[in-house]
Amino acid sequence: MTPPLLWAEGLSRSFAVPGGRRLLAVDGVTVRLERGRTLAVVGESGCGKSTLGRLLLRLYPADAGRIQLDGVDIETMPNLALRRRIQVVFQDPFGSLDPRQRIRDVLTRPMRLHGLCGRPAALLRAAALMERVGLSPDLLDRFPHEFSGGQRQRIAIARALSVQPDIIVCDEPVSALDVSVQAQVVNLLQDLQRDTGVALLFISHDLALVRHLADDVAVMYAGRVVETAPAAQLFANPTHPYTRALLAAAPRTEVGARQHVPLTGEPPDPTAVPPGCRFANRCPLVRPVCRENPHPPLLAVSANQFSACLFAADLPAVARPETADAAATPLANRIAVYRSARDAAARTTP
Numbered sequence: 001m002t003p004p005l006l007w008a009e010g011l012s013r014s015f016a017v018p019g020g021r022r023l024l025a026v027d028g029v030t031v032r033l034e035r036g037r038t039l040a041v042v043g044e045s046g047c048g049k050s051t052l053g054r055l056l057l058r059l060y061p062a063d064a065g066r067i068q069l070d071g072v073d074i075e076t077m078p079n080l081a082l083r084r085r086i087q088v089v090f091q092d093p094f095g096s097l098d099p100r101q102r103i104r105d106v107l108t109r110p111m112r113l114h115g116l117c118g119r120p121a122a123l124l125r126a127a128a129l130m131e132r133v134g135l136s137p138d139l140l141d142r143f144p145h146e147f148s149g150g151q152r153q154r155i156a157i158a159r160a161l162s163v164q165p166d167i168i169v170c171d172e173p174v175s176a177l178d179v180s181v182q183a184q185v186v187n188l189l190q191d192l193q194r195d196t197g198v199a200l201l202f203i204s205h206d207l208a209l210v211r212h213l214a215d216d217v218a219v220m221y222a223g224r225v226v227e228t229a230p231a232a233q234l235f236a237n238p239t240h241p242y243t244r245a246l247l248a249a250a251p252r253t254e255v256g257a258r259q260h261v262p263l264t265g266e267p268p269d270p271t272a273v274p275p276g277c278r279f280a281n282r283c284p285l286v287r288p289v290c291r292e293n294p295h296p297p298l299l300a301v302s303a304n305q306f307s308a309c310l311f312a313a314d315l316p317a318v319a320r321p322e323t324a325d326a327a328a329t330p331l332a333n334r335i336a337v338y339r340s341a342r343d344a345a346a347r348t349t350p
Ligand SMILES: Nc1ncnc2c1ncn2[C@@H]1O[C@H](COP(=O)(O)OP(=O)(O)OP(=O)(O)O)[C@@H](O)[C@H]1O
Pocket: 015, 016, 017, 023, 024, 025, 043, 044, 045, 046, 047, 048, 049, 050, 051, 052, 270
């Protein structure tokens, strides 16, 4: 059987914090990503999303677990070979580009570093990449400070694509941008994925956005993945009380949305994680047994859906199944409008 493009198993990472304690940021996380697919990682601030992304990029060493690309352990790969295959686009478009480098160098240096082509070919490719991300090649001589946030994020995407990676880790790539610019950048990422087959690990707070662009979703809570499923399945029938609470808390505009289950309280202190289910202090369905056993493992609820709730199979039915337009935030609406225009154009193009 062909191994998955990316397979990470049992990943853990803690950090030393003052007082001699350890802060558990990621704890036993397993994720899988296939070619050309988008896996969204969602969850509240501090749940470990960025740390997971950095572990996958090997920017942090893992305390435990392993990561494989096409069945090969990334620990056996030289840095350069790994970076050629996994690239990253960070949230901050102002901090992620070297202010002293002209865009020409930002785009050509990775190609030359990886030995993909000589300078003339790299320059031609840099111009093509600029066009591909919707910027004029005439701007190649400029410096990052001469661009807006959205333009810089396009350049960061072009830089990531310049080495033709298999995977791009996108850590909240649009959350620092205006809504109208967010939609353009998300659409660009999707178009590029369609054209190049690159797989995306998309870290996001925005569930409406995730509903529109992800193939699969991993929901993180307090360092653990508590539910994972194909996006449509997860939004239609979430099987972890935390996922349900997150969806209920997401902004939505339509009348009669799903029953509201408020998400009150705080996640546990990551330097003193209590025994038992980590969601127990906020869970409306908690029972004594939830605190008496270790944090539940992810178990299959159906063929492709896994939940870390002891009572996943007994949760009350969802009040109203999710519909395609249910997660209607302004950003999601803009993306939907763009998509239908693009699909209509594709139908009329011979
Ligand atoms: N270098 C570090 N040193 C110490 N603690 C860290 C470090 N990086 C992250 N943490 C802690 O690890 C936990 C997970 O952080 P992480 O940045 O991965 O969360 P996140 O889900 O990406 O949050 P956000 O949505 O706010 O970006 C947090 O408690 C954070 O304070």
